[in-house]
Amino acid sequence: MRRLFLATALWIAIGLTAIAQVTFTITEVPGNTPAGATIYAAGNFNGWDEGASDFALAAQPDGTYTLTFEPEPGTLMFKFTRGSWATVEGNADGGFLPNRSLEYPGGVLEVDLEILSWEGDSPGNSTAADNVTVIAEDFYMPQLDRDRRIWVYLPPDYNSSTATYPVLYMQDGQNLFDAATAAFGEWEVDESLNTLFEEGDAGVIVVGIDNGGSSRLDEYSPWVNPSYGGGEGDAYVDFIVETLKPYIDAQYRTRPERDFTGIMGSSMGGLISLYAAIEHQDVFSKAGVFSASFWFADECYAHVGNQGKQEDMRIYMIAGEQEGSSEQQVVDMLAMEQALLAAGFSVSEINTVGHPDGTHSEWYWRREFPPAYEWLFAAIASDLQEGNLNMERVEVYPNPGSDTVEIRWDSADPLNIRVFTMQGKQVRLIQPEGQQMSLTGLPAGTYLIGFYLENGQCVGTKRLIQK
Incomplete structure (x- = not known):
């Protein structure tokens, strides 16, 4: 009987220590939180899904919000939103708040937290330069039957000249220009290009396309990953080529030829940018591919080989050795370089750069944007500055x-x-x-x-x- 009691006690003890349970309790929210708003947790424990129903906090009668979930032990990185990165929490001044970090050893853990502000709700909080505008909050995407916010950066002399400009289309528009909409920090594309312009650069128009939040993975890959989604990449690229580009060329003084048209993105945005450039070599001649998620779909390598080189291209790829727990991001980038060379592209058309300190983050892509832009558009700089007709x-x-x-x-x-x-x-x-x-x-x-x-x-x- 004593042995049975000890065995039972042991199994109970093991069961208790095996429980993995974290409870977030938000004790205070900003005074301007809309009545009835749903608050969500987004983090590395749910793929940073900013509006996942399984991670919606429950409103309590005492005004608090709670969420209980079962993560793996380790470092939990997270933020709270009201359902989208446009409504992410901010710091005490309504500005950018870095990711929250919590060391979770396992077992039962209860944490009390406060939300100080909703980023972007405070007036004057935008960091976008004066030559950046949102041309539409709800630009219609007929290929996907969705709406999307579209940003446009214009060179500083656009309104005082008659010049025409090349165009760079960029993914994850909410992260490019404005800290008030960038959940993980902004690229500062506008500040970088304005500085280069002051140093003599001829200028470029940048079109930023917001990602679709919960649709991001689907839209940024034409191939389906059985664990994460995908499959809408062709329709998304068709939107850029067939709908957005004609609109931009009609509304602005662009150089619509392929020689003056580029595309750029990071992570999944890098994957879809390279796909678009290879699939539509008659439209794009330049691709900036930052920390691309080639792991998402092995088909990306075969696609390059199947399409082959059809036109001269300039492809700039970067990856950091600190992206994840190994150098796999760099290994994948080098494998793509070999695929491009095997497809007929020359060494001079590909600039592949690995950085020992590079991480999968906006600060890294912000730092590397200027050299990437200058290399991609260097070949046409003299065309833009010399010999123009009246x-x-x-x-x-x-x-x-x-x-x-x-x-x-x-x-x-x-x-x-x-x-x-x-x-x-x-x-x-x-x-x-x-x-x-x-x-x-x-x-x-x-x-x-x-x-x-x-x-x-x-x-x-x-x-x-x-x-």
Whole structure:
């Protein structure tokens, strides 16, 4: 009987020590918290899902909020939100709050916490430069039947010049310009580009596309990962190419040709950026691929080989040796470099950089953005600064055009003319005789005419409407 008692006591003791249970109790919330708001925990214990229903805190009669869950022992990194990173908690001043950190040894743990503010709710909290605007909070994505916030950064001289600019499309828009919307810190893309402009850079337009929160993994991979999702990447890229890019080219003074169009992102955003560049080499000529999540889908390597090199490209890849518990991120990047070389891209088209101190975080990508941008766009810097036509003295008529249009320009140099769709795809290459250009067979729509010297330098662009 004594043995039975001891055995039972031992199993009870083992069972108690094996319990893994953490309870968060939020004792105070900001006074401006909307009535009936649901508060969520997002952290490394749930894939940083900012609105996961299983991690919604329960409102208690005494005004507190509680959540009990069963994480693995270790360091818990987390934040609280009201369902999206746009409503993440902030510091006492309403600004950026670093991730919370809690060492959890296992067993039963109860923690009392306070939420000091909701980031971005305090007036004047934005860190975005004056030349950054949100052009739409709800830009419609017909390919996915969703809405998305879109940001645009314009060069400092955009409103005081008639210049046209290359365009860089970037993922995770909420993390690029404004600490008030960046849950993990911002890239400071606007500050970096404004500084480079002051140092002589010709400027670039940056289009930031917010990620879809809970749809982020689905949208940022065309391939399905059985554990994490994916599969909507083609539709997302089609949105950029077929809907967003035509809109940006129509609304702003862009250079829509592929030579002046790049795409960039980090983590899953790096995966989808490289996919877009390889899949649409007729649209993009540059890709910034930061800490790409190639692990998410092994198919990404075969995709590069299947597509092969179709156009000259510039691909800048970085990874840090401190990303995770090993150097796997760097190993994956080097494997992708080999896949690109095997597909026909040259060593000069690929810049692969590993950093011993690099971590999977915004501070690292913020630091590495300027050199990546300068390398990607270095090849066209002289084109943007030298030899531009006075486009006010370029005549294209009739415009709207019919079967034939006349073109006159204020230049003694012989020029070649290329005609592009508003998506940046070249549809005509013409060496005009007598400054006449035939448009026979060109479908009705809006096009861009590019004027090129014999050495390939673009010296100006002009819009054309074909009836």
